[in-house]
Amino acid sequence: MKIGQLVRQFLPKIFEYCEKVDAEELNRLMSHTYSSGTFHLTAYPFCQEASKIETNQSCRYWTQEFDVQGKVVRVCNDWYVRHKPYFAQYLVTKGIVNKEEFSNEALSIEESVTKYKQEANPRKSSRYKNIAIGNAQNLVVRNILSNLGHENFSEKDWGDxxxxFSHKCAYCGEEKKLEVDHAVPINKQMMGEHRLGNLIPSCHECNSKKATKDFREFLGTDETKIQKIEAYMGSKGYEPLDDEHVAELLEMAYRDVADVATRYITIINRLLDIKDS
Ligand SMILES: [Zn+2]
Known part of the structure; x- marks a missing residue:
């Protein structure tokens, strides 16, 4: 199930929770800080009072309105696959999803939460414990994402x-020496690609500060610059990947890399043990 669908499915339960369990929760859900800390929603709060949503931001919220504690609210629609574990974690923590209700979908939610926790504690091998396999895993994912699609990014594309962007940094707007930045970063959480539309000009300072952040997260509330980048992506037909299957395949590739390393470490350790004895 797509993350957007999943979120919408649980909205009635979340607002029921606000009404019946925790009277403060609605206020928290309307806060930027809480929404960013809880769901990693960086540009918009989880929900907002309909009357307070500015016209130019209306498209960032689903049109459906909810009546919660006497307020009419609309919910942010800026969800991507990477938000799923955080959303799932929220449901579990608040007791909104309980074990009995777990359908196949919910089980896959639980899996994605466990998977996420495991990533924080990667496996270590005895012989090569000082070299992080995560580097190799990230490189493979990067390589896959960089080779999707068929078009090339030419010198002329870079010029255009x-x-x-009027030969200015797309982030700070200054006329400095420009380098290519991936607006949506190339990693398995963000699933950016190396292709026309996702490559934008950035000065060196902004590029290093932005690091692995998504352009929306990096620009925060600078709606004008965000919209300019989005309009550019749209003009090049670039749609950031938001596909559960691609996310799962990247996850598999990521794990396969660790498995390959482990397999060879085991084999070579065994060989060396035989030689030693
Ligand atoms: Zn800059």
Missing amino acids: TKKY
Whole structure:
């Protein structure tokens, strides 16, 4: 199930929780800080009073309105696959999903939470414990994402891209030496790609500060710049990947890399043990 669908499915329960269990929760859900800390929603709060949503931001919220504690609210629609574990974690923590209700979908939620926790504690091998396998795993994912699609990013494309942004950094707007930045970073959480539309000009300072952040997260509330980048992506037909299957395949590739390393470490350790004895 797509993350957007999943979120919408649980909205009535979440607002019921606000009404019946925790009277403060609605206020928290309307806060930027709480929404970013809880769901990693960086640009918009989880929900907002309909009357307080500015016209130019209306498209960032689903049109459906909920009546909660005497307030009419609409919910942010800016959800991506990467938000799923945080959303799932929230449901579990608040007791909104209970074990009895776990259907196949819910089980896969639980899996994605466990998976996420495991990532924080990667496996270590005895012989090569100082070398993080995570580096190799990330490189493979990066390599896969960089080779999707068929078009090339040519010198002319780069020229046109800089022209679109008036030869200024897409983040700070300054006229500095420009380098290519991936607006949506290339990693398995964000699933950015190395292709026209996702490559935008950035100065060196912004590029290093942005690091592995998504452009929306990095720009925060700078709606004008966010919209300019989104309009550019749209003009090049670039739609950031938001596909559960692709996410699962990248996850598999990520794990396969660790498995390959483990397999060879075991085999070579065994060989060396035989030689030693
Ligand atoms: Zn800059």
